[in-house]
Amino acid sequence: MVTRYTTDKQVNGLRIYPTGYYIYYRLNGKRREMKIASKNVLINVVRKKSRQILGQVAMGIDPLEEKKNLTSKFTLPPAVKIIKELCLIPGLSGYEDNVRKYLENKLNENKLEHHNDILGNLICTLPGKKDLPSVMLFAHMDQLGFIVKKIEDDGFLRVERLGGVPEKALASQEVTIQSEDGKYFNGIIGNKSHHATPVEEKYKVISYRDIYIDAGFSNKDEVIQNKINIGSPITYAPYFNLMGKHSLTGTSIDDRAGCAVIFEVAKKLQKKIHRPTVHIVFSVQEEFNLRGVLPVAQKIKPDIAIQIDLMLASDAPDMNAQGEVLLGNGPCMSMYSFHGRGTLNGLIPHPSLINLFKNISKKNNINLQRSATVGVLTDSSYVQLVDKGVAAIDMGFPIRYSHTSREVCDLRDLIDLENLLSEAIMNIDKNFSLIRK
Numbered sequence: 001m002v003t004r005y006t007t008d009k010q011v012n013g014l015r016i017y018p019t020g021y022y023i024y025y026r027l028n029g030k031r032r033e034m035k036i037a038s039k040n041v042l043i044n045v046v047r048k049k050s051r052q053i054l055g056q057v058a059m060g061i062d063p064l065e066e067k068k069n070l071t072s073k074f075t076l077p078p079a080v081k082i083i084k085e086l087c088l089i090p091g092l093s094g095y096e097d098n099v100r101k102y103l104e105n106k107l108n109e110n111k112l113e114h115h116n117d118i119l120g121n122l123i124c125t126l127p128g129k130k131d132l133p134s135v136m137l138f139a140h141m142d143q144l145g146f147i148v149k150k151i152e153d154d155g156f157l158r159v160e161r162l163g164g165v166p167e168k169a170l171a172s173q174e175v176t177i178q179s180e181d182g183k184y185f186n187g188i189i190g191n192k193s194h195h196a197t198p199v200e201e202k203y204k205v206i207s208y209r210d211i212y213i214d215a216g217f218s219n220k221d222e223v224i225q226n227k228i229n230i231g232s233p234i235t236y237a238p239y240f241n242l243m244g245k246h247s248l249t250g251t252s253i254d255d256r257a258g259c260a261v262i263f264e265v266a267k268k269l270q271k272k273i274h275r276p277t278v279h280i281v282f283s284v285q286e287e288f289n290l291r292g293v294l295p296v297a298q299k300i301k302p303d304i305a306i307q308i309d310l311m312l313a314s315d316a317p318d319m320n321a322q323g324e325v326l327l328g329n330g331p332c333m334s335m336y337s338f339h340g341r342g343t344l345n346g347l348i349p350h351p352s353l354i355n356l357f358k359n360i361s362k363k364n365n366i367n368l369q370r371s372a373t374v375g376v377l378t379d380s381s382y383v384q385l386v387d388k389g390v391a392a393i394d395m396g397f398p399i400r401y402s403h404t405s406r407e408v409c410d411l412r413d414l415i416d417l418e419n420l421l422s423e424a425i426m427n428i429d430k431n432f433s434l435i436r437k
Contacts, residue, residue, distance in 0.1 A: 008043075011050045021046045025057045034064050040102050041088045042176070042184050045238050079260045079418070080411060082106065083248060086256035087240040090176050090184065092233040093142040093162055093288035096120050100141060103259065103282055110267055112280075121296050122282040126269050132276035133303035133391075133434060135425055137265060138293055139258030140286035140309070140379065143251070144403060145235035146175070146208075148228065155217030157187070159234060161208045163287035168205045169404045174237035177215055179227040186237065187215035236405040246328060246411045253399060253407035255286070258308040261397075261418050268422045276428045283379060290345075290379045297386045303434060304353065305392040306421065307380035310407075311371045313398035323371055327398045328410040330367035331417035333357050334394035339377035347381045350391035352434050357395065360424045366416045369398070391434045395421065 005022070008014035013024045021037040036053065037046045053063045091099035100122050107114045107124055114124040122141070128134075144163025151157060157177070171191040176184050190212050192201070213234065217223045240250040248257070259282055266280045279300050285292030286309075297305065311332035314323040325332055333354065338346035361368035384392040397417050400408040 008047070008050075011047050011054075013054065014047065014050045021050075023050050023053050023063075025054060025063075027057055027062050032062070032064055037088075038085060040085060040098070042090070042238060044176070044184055044186055045088055079264050079414065080248065082260045082263065083250070083253070083257050083414075084240040086259060087250035087252050088238040090178060090233075090235045090238060091141055091143055091252070092145045092147075092178075092235050093285045093292075095178065095233045096141040096284050099256075099259075100282065103141070103263065106263060107266075110270070112266055112270060117295055117299075119292055119295060120284045121293060123296060123300075124266055124280040125300075126266065126275075126278045126280065128275045128277040130277070132428055132430065133432065134277045134279070134300070135304045135306060135428065136279045136281055136297060136300060136302035136383070136390075137262050137306045137421065137425070138279075138281035138283050138296075138308070138379075139262050140255045140283045140292070141259060142284055142287050142292070143235055143254070143256075144287040145233060146213075148177070148230055148232040148234065151220050151223050151228075151230070152212070153220050155215070155219050155223055156190070157213040157215060157223070157228075157234075159208065159211065159213060162233075164403050165208060166403050167208050170208065170211060171206065173405055175213060175234050176237050177213070177228055178233045180229060180232070181227050183227070185215050185226065185228065187213045187234070190214050239405065243408065247408055248411055249406050249408045251405050251407070253409050254310045254402060255308070257397060257409055257414055258310075261414055261421070262308055264418045265421050265425075268418075269425065272426060274429075275426050278425060286379050290377060291382055293379045294382055294386070297383045297390065301387045302390055304350075304428070305380055305383045305390045306353070306425075307378050307383070307392065307394050308417070308421075309378050309394065309396045310399040310402055310409075311369070311396040312373055312376065312402060313400045315398075316400050319400075323373065325369050325371050325398050327400060327408070328412055329398070330361075330369050331413055331420055332369040332371050332396050332398055334371045334373070334376075334396070336372040337376045337378065337381070337394060338374050339381075340374055345377060345381040347378070347384060347392060347394055349393035350434065351436065352432070353391055353393040356424050356427065356432070357393070357420065360427055361420055364419065364423055366420050368420070371396075 005015040146159035149160040236251040283293035
């Protein structure tokens, strides 16, 4: 006899089927079962969600009815489900494998051929007309976080920062630690007890060099026994939710939302015949050194590179002076990006691509916002310099609270960006020229 499911030992009522995780409960004399996650989602995340659902049941609330109400309130396209599932997969720079495997499954489901390279970049090529300029459309899979650099004798972890982690947003954050055998452990970034904090410390931002992570271990030996060691990757604890009518919030909207967008574009373009060759690339190590995608660009030598990532929204109270990019006001085109903080690099978009997106947005009644920002850098800054030179542009979606554990974007911007990209690529025809005049 084959058991249809196994039961979780930590959460009563949590069942594990081959198709995913389900929570079983009784309410008002009725037995109910509800799917809460696919098998790709971390068990710790599933357990946390299960306890929240059982808490609702204890208060007499039926989570299945709540789910029906939520579904009727929001009309969510399939891309939202993909963004949610991507945000719930930890994938630090250099450790993107589980994110890539998820996307490989999605490509397989849609009969999209793909391969990956030694660094872990995932490439899906859609062959097109050879007499048209080839396009590389890419977004990065990785996220920022930390690396374990020291294990204290009492079991606390000291870390090194990987990527642009904002120190003022770190205190008391939940994190996820990946062990050498692929297991995940919960932890928190310690924050000195308020009652013991002197006045002179209350308004100081603690340097990442001084933070520590408490993962519930008693000593160094216990940490090592659980296969957590120097070099173990750490990310914000995975999170995703909906806010209001159109907003999405999560730990790695940057750039899992971008990955979802280009995946949807790939699905649209595979059905089209009269178009250029398009290389859909889910890239690695963007948050680390911005160069993980270079081997792909060097191999395929595209004529055009379109990079998809966040654009800083300037509609929050503390961002008004940063530009004119508004959440929910449409996709965005970067007119200028420059880092300037130790990395003298940036991107000024190719004029032919500016005109392409400007004209297509107008033709399709899509509001196209513009951004010009110092302090932002993407991997397109390096891709543009490959081989004989690549016509490049950064396109993206407005985001609030970038690089924090709760980034926010607007679903409408993602949908418009997807449509804009698809239409623009289809309009790269024999009359399209990259020659500067």
